[in-house]
Amino acid sequence: MVILWVLMALALFSMVLLPVLMRRRAGVQQVLPGDPDAADPSDYGFLRQEDLDIRMPGPDQDLLDVLDLVQRTQDHRAASQLLAGTEKDGETRWQRVQAFAGAASLELQQRPGGVSETPGGQWLRVWRAEAPKDAGAAAVHAEFLVQQAWRTSTPGTDEFRIIMEEARSACGQAALLAPGDPVPYIIELSVARGLGYAQPEFEQLWLKILDRAPAHMGAHLAALHYWCEKWHGTRELAYSFAEAAAARAPRGSLLAAMPLFAVFEHLPEVNLVSSFYRSEVVTRAIHGALFAVQSARPDDPMLAHVRHLLVFFLVRSERWAEAMAQLVHVDGHVGALPWILTPDPAADYALFRALAVAGYEANGGSPATLLH
Numbered sequence: 001m002v003i004l005w006v007l008m009a010l011a012l013f014s015m016v017l018l019p020v021l022m023r024r025r026a027g028v029q030q031v032l033p034g035d036p037d038a039a040d041p042s043d044y045g046f047l048r049q050e051d052l053d054i055r056m057p058g059p060d061q062d063l064l065d066v067l068d069l070v071q072r073t074q075d076h077r078a079a080s081q082l083l084a085g086t087e088k089d090g091e092t093r094w095q096r097v098q099a100f101a102g103a104a105s106l107e108l109q110q111r112p113g114g115v116s117e118t119p120g121g122q123w124l125r126v127w128r129a130e131a132p133k134d135a136g137a138a139a140v141h142a143e144f145l146v147q148q149a150w151r152t153s154t155p156g157t158d159e160f161r162i163i164m165e166e167a168r169s170a171c172g173q174a175a176l177l178a179p180g181d182p183v184p185y186i187i188e189l190s191v192a193r194g195l196g197y198a199q200p201e202f203e204q205l206w207l208k209i210l211d212r213a214p215a216h217m218g219a220h221l222a223a224l225h226y227w228c229e230k231w232h233g234t235r236e237l238a239y240s241f242a243e244a245a246a247a248r249a250p251r252g253s254l255l256a257a258m259p260l261f262a263v264f265e266h267l268p269e270v271n272l273v274s275s276f277y278r279s280e281v282v283t284r285a286i287h288g289a290l291f292a293v294q295s296a297r298p299d300d301p302m303l304a305h306v307r308h309l310l311v312f313f314l315v316r317s318e319r320w321a322e323a324m325a326q327l328v329h330v331d332g333h334v335g336a337l338p339w340i341l342t343p344d345p346a347a348d349y350a351l352f353r354a355l356a357v358a359g360y361e362a363n364g365g366s367p368a369t370l371l372h
Contacts, residue, residue: 057334066082092301138178142188229266311349
């Protein structure tokens with residue numbers, strides 16, 4: 001009889017206390033949506049997955065308004081005016097050039113045109129034809145060609161090379177129209193990667209950018225791709241490039257986060273060992289990025305890029321509270337690494353966000369304890 005009572009007590013312990021202990025030990029448990037134990041991101045003011053904007057990493061209302069107007073009316077003039085009023089050596093101009101080119105490229109993909117249909121992106125062709133001396137139009141056209149090459153053809157094929165050679169020529173034309181603008185040379189960094197510039201030729205291109213905008217974060221990220229082992233460099237060269245950029249970064253610059261991007265570019269394709277994300281290399285890169293975020297200007301247009309990548313690494317490292325601290329700043333816009341590399345950026349971001357919320361709450365966090 002005593003043995004029976006002991007067994008019943010053990011059974012009660014396993015049913016009541018053990019799940020609680022295991023939850024605290026494991027940190028996060030997977031439950032079905034609607035389960036009473038399921039963490040709800042909306043409790044933190046986060047947007048629903050279907051409402052997330054995948055076009056940009058962060059807000060730029062002027063750009064969104066102009067994009068909407070241009071695509072609705074097919075009139076390029078608002079785009080021309082916006083770029084003309086955007087400072088040449090800043091990050092914002094580069095992002096806006098990418099956005100306009102991307103919009104035209106996607107339009108063309110969705111509406112390739114035919115006998116009775118005008119092809120998408122016609123506003124860019126008209127813009128370039130009507131304003132051949134417009135530096136903004138020239139830069140957007142060059143970036144459009146680059147995106148078309150990567151989107152519609154395979155690197156190494158004749159088709160890819162032909163489009164990239166055309167893009168290279170377009171970069172040269174854009175540079176002539178705006179001698180002090182680094183953007184045409186930043187666009188050419190992608191051409192250099194696609195066409196496989198020799199390292200001396202690439203370094204000459206890079207020096208032209210450093211002469212114009214030495215602390216340009218977008219340029220450094222574009223150059224990093226070239227030095228990665230999957231393209232024309234090695235892991236060591238990529239890490240060296242990133243660490244050198246971080247070391248010479250001026251105060252308040254997000255270049256201190258470059259090593260984290262180098263780590264991301266060299267993640268193993270399959271990695272089931274969570275300890276990797278707590279290794280010394282990854283931890284040091286995370287801390288560098290956190291320092292960069294804390295010291296950067298709140299209106300730095302590259303800040304959202306760094307925060308999004310931090311969310312990825314902090315969640316993988318099970319640093320839930322720190323991940324939540326980044327999420328409150330970027331939620332709503334998900335057009336950034338690493339999400340844009342997946343077929344459904346909003347879904348991938350929402351998954352990591354849900355893991356962060358669940359981990360945060362499993363360790364005693366709540367909407368009331370999260371500092372905005």
